[in-house]
Amino acid sequence: MRLDTSAELDTFRAEVRSFIHTHAPGRKTHAGVRAPAARLVPELRCWIARLHDAGYLGRSWPTEYGGLADPRPEYAFVVAEELARARAWGQIGAGALASGALLAHGTEEQKRHFLPRLRSGQDLWCQLFSEPEAGSDLAGLRTRARQEGDHFVVDGQKVWTTNAQHADVGYLLARTDPDGPKTRGITAFALDMRSPGVEIRPLREITGTADFNEVFLDGVRVPADRVIGEVGQGWRVAGASLAQERGSVAARSAEMLNDLNGLLELASAPGPAGAPASADAAVRARLGRLAARVHVADLMSKAVQSRMAAGTDEPTDPAMVKVFYSETNLDAVSLGVQLQGLDGLLTEGDDRAVAGGYWQDALLYARAYTIAGGANEVLRTTIAERALGLPREPRS
Ligand SMILES: Cc1cc2nc3c(=O)[nH]c(=O)nc-3n(C[C@H](O)[C@H](O)[C@H](O)COP(=O)(O)OP(=O)(O)OC[C@H]3O[C@@H](n4cnc5c(N)ncnc54)[C@H](O)[C@@H]3O)c2cc1C
Known part of the structure; x- marks a missing residue:
């Protein structure tokens, strides 16, 4: 197809x-x-x-x-x-992730309760996975959930939680068995973000906005019927739900095609001395290389989507698309700033900033894509070992 x-x-x-x-x-x-x-x-x-x-x-x-x-x-x-x-x-937020978890592992009661609320926009979800010492090594998470009768009591800290400030429900991973094997002692929960003991502190980013947060959990009580899947099976629940996130790959390459048009406009606009930047052969060559990479990224994304639709995708497909996309995107938006010459120093809020400072902001944000959803260095190891069959690195 x-x-x-x-x-x-x-x-x-x-x-x-x-x-x-x-x-x-x-x-x-x-x-x-x-x-x-x-x-x-x-x-x-x-x-x-x-x-x-x-x-x-x-x-x-x-x-x-x-x-x-x-x-x-x-x-x-x-x-x-x-x-x-x-x-x-x-x-x-994490609505797609959460619905994936609920559909694959939720009880009938949970599906009947949460899915209509998710569809109607009544519930916004956030993803409470990462911790200060557990990002790439997510299985090392330390937030504890201990059972007390028909509740779990949760203590710990999450970080980089995008949209926590708007979320009604948190898709939480917490450790229920501190002595068991790393991945088997984790449980997934649907946490009411307005529960007593949940504290959300915004994190200001390099872009100046505060999209994500630290979330502190201090003696937070979660009813036992809000466990998603079995106790101790949270690692499997999280893995299954990630399949729902796949559409985002498509979205990103479409964004980059938009940016390529923007780059061509910038390069064709008259510069301070009259001639457009595209009159320079080195700029033309760089644009040409970038255009090729942007189209390759789009085709890679479409090929992977086609394989997903046909059920013939490989587990490492999204990793390859993400690494290639995020690094091409970083180069594209860097060029967007460089093509502005000294105006590249103006930022959002300055009336004279080109395109309202879009490229400067995009450059500051672009690094995030090389980290979010798995840092590129870690994904490269995954590709090397699982797609190319290279020997596994010794793990500590
Ligand atoms: C924009 C954005 C939004 C996010 N939103 C959320 C969210 O809503 N919810 C949530 O739970 N999390 C979220 N995250 C967190 C994200 O999942 C983590 O940032 C990511 O998993 C990396 O973890 P870390 O930041 O702890 O970095 P670390 O794991 O500490 O990595 C630091 C550096 O060390 C390198 N490194 C680590 N391990 C290895 C290794 N084995 N081999 C080679 N290099 C290695 C990494 O590549 C990286 O360069 C978000 C992140 C970003 C950037």
Whole structure:
């Protein structure tokens, strides 16, 4: 199957594009996966409901929870691409991850409670996985959950929690067996973010915005019926739910195609001495190389989406796409700043900043993609060992 050539997909794409154009509230002014401003959140909750009602999100869910009988996975990728192309908001936070966990491992009661609330935008989720000493080595997490009757009591600290400030529910991983093997002593929970003992402290980033947070958990009581999957099986639950995040690969390459057009405009604009930057052969060569890489990234993403849709994807496919995408993106936005010459020093908030300071902000954010969802260094090891079959590194 090819995702870029079917007339049927083109018709669907046009329908989605028009829907977004007509109904989407606000547009993302910044590059990257950011948390929205608080004032936009009520409108975005309605927009999430609208996307689900139109069959654009949650397509692959079972029909009794609002999914489609014939979900056509490639259509979900088209939706993700069109949202990214329009710089419109989609699902906010960890909703896709959480629904993946609930559908694969949740009880009937949990599915009936949480899935309609997720579809209607009533519940926004955040992902409470990373800790100060457990990012790449997530299995080393130390947040403890000990059972007391029909509750668990949670103590610990999470970090880099995007959207915690807006979230109603946290998809939490905590250690329930401190003495057992690393990955087997972890349990997944749906945590009410308004529970007593949950404290959220914003982290200001290099971009100046505060998209993610530290989350402190001090004696937080979670009812035992909010365990997702079996106690001690949280590692498996988290692994299964990651499959739901796959659409984001499509979205990112669509964003980069947008940026390539922006780069061509910047390079063609008259410079201070009159001639455009593109008059310089070295700039043309760099643009040419970048254009090739951006298109290769897009084709890689489409090839992987096609394999996912056909169920023939390899476990290391997303890692390869992510490493290639994030490093190409970093080069693209760096060029966007360099093409501005001295104006590249102006930033958002300065009236004279080119494109409102978009490229400067995008450059500051671009490093995040080389870290989020698995640092590139770690993903390279995964690719070397699992895709290329190279000998495993000795583990400490
Ligand atoms: C924008 C953004 C949003 C995020 N949102 C969330 C969220 O909502 N929820 C959540 O739980 N987490 C979130 N994260 C956290 C993310 O999952 C972690 O940052 C990531 O897993 C890396 O962990 P770390 O930051 O602890 O870095 P570390 O694991 O400490 O790594 C530091 C450096 O050491 C290198 N390194 C580590 N181990 C190895 C190794 N074995 N081999 C070679 N090099 C190694 C890494 O590549 C990296 O360069 C987010 C991160 C970002 C950037």
